[in-house]
Structures are given as structure tokens and as C-alpha cells.
Amino acid sequence: MPLREIHRDEISCVRRVPLFSGLTEDQQDLVGALARPLVLSAGELVHGAGERSRRLSVVHTGQVKLSRTLPSGHRRLMRVAGPGQTLGEHGFLTGGPTLEEAEALTETRLCVFSHDDLAALVAEHPSIALQMLRNLGQRLAETERRLAQSTLEVDVRVADYLLDQPLLRETSDSAPATASSAVSPRLRLRLSKKDIASILGTTPESMSRALARLTASGLITVDADVITLLDATGLEALLAQD
Incomplete structure (x- = not known):
């Protein structure tokens, strides 16, 4: 890929991510010039758990799954980061090791910022640090919500997950x-x-x-990986009961 095309891609990556949304377009272009492209195949690691990663990554295309190994030895998938989402704020803000293993779920392109470049950006644009804190706060709230749900019936957890997913538009995909x-x-x-x-x-x-139970109850139908919500109100009622 020509250098100018790579640079254009990194600017596009910066403009689409909420972390840099408080900057002007000219400032975003300057940030994009600091980004380094990283392309990973499915299964490749961005970083392992416990590493001291000195970089922040923005997902441009693809998906990265972040998982933790529990004391029982079982691995728990915590979240999946898609285009516009970031990895590495915790390590940058605390100086501590990464809490999760980050693995490319599909072929993935990242825009990567070194610790030193990011520190300089934060010093010049404090809004970036504030957005990092918002990101971490949102993830903490989501983790707490999942923990609270862990005691609920599986049907309720599945219903909540389905209601939280983006709906399909009637297109060719x-x-x-x-x-x-x-x-x-x-x-x-x-x-x-x-x-x-x-x-x-x-x-x-x-x-x-x-x-299968939600299907038998007439709330959904399942066709391979496509779920039809026949009765969204009924799904919501399951959550209200708990």
C-alpha cells in the first residue's frame, strides 16, 4: 500500500474514533500523522494479559476480543472491540500491566500510538484523557451490569443480550x-x-x-445467525420480572 494511502487511512481512523472527537479536523490530521498501522490476521495477539504495553490502539477495521483467565482457569470473554473503539487506556493511565489478552477475531487493522506520542497529545489536548476516563467508566459500568446479571436465569441474560444488539437493515447483507x-x-x-x-x-x-425456550415461547425465531424478534415487548418483560 502506498505511503500516502496508509497516511490517509490513519487520518480516517482518527476521525472516526470518539477518543479524538473533541479535536478540530486539523488537529485530528496531526494526530493521524502519529498513528502507526498494524495489520493482524485472525488469531494473532495485540497483547497478552499481564504485559506492560506502551501503546494505545484504535480499531480501524475488524474486531479484537478481550478475555481474562479466571482463578478457576476458565477464560471469560469480556468484550469485543470493533471499528472506532480503543484498547490500552488502562495501561496508559495507570502504568500497570494489561488486564486482558487481546486477540484479533478477524483480519484486523489497528492505528497504534506509542506511549510517548500519546503522552504528548494528552499534555496538549486534555480532552483526550477525559475521553479515556469516560471509556473506562463505561466499560466498568458494563462489567458491573454483567456481574449483576450472572445470578439471573440464562433466558433473561440471553434476552438482554439480544435486545442490546444493533438491528439489521433490509439490505443485501x-x-x-x-x-x-x-x-x-x-x-x-x-x-x-x-x-x-x-x-x-x-x-x-x-x-x-x-x-430454544425463547423460540418455543414465540418471542423469537432463529435462522442460523439471524434472530427475528417476534415479540420484543415480551423479551423486555422477562427483564422486568427479574
């Missing part, structure tokens, strides 16, 4: 419309059932049984 899907919102499971089950703190088998 979605499955053909059916009589039910023409009027009912639909979504695509972007992760494997194994990974979703890990996020929800359950097993793939338990998740599959929960999907």
Missing part, C-alpha cells in the same frame, strides 16, 4: 425477508455462540437451550 421478518426487527449474531455464552457467563449448551 441480510437474509431474505419472510412473512414474519417483514414486520419484525431482526439482528445478526456477530459472534459465535461460544463467545456470546462466555460474555454472558454461561455455556454454549445452556445458551442454545435458552434460545
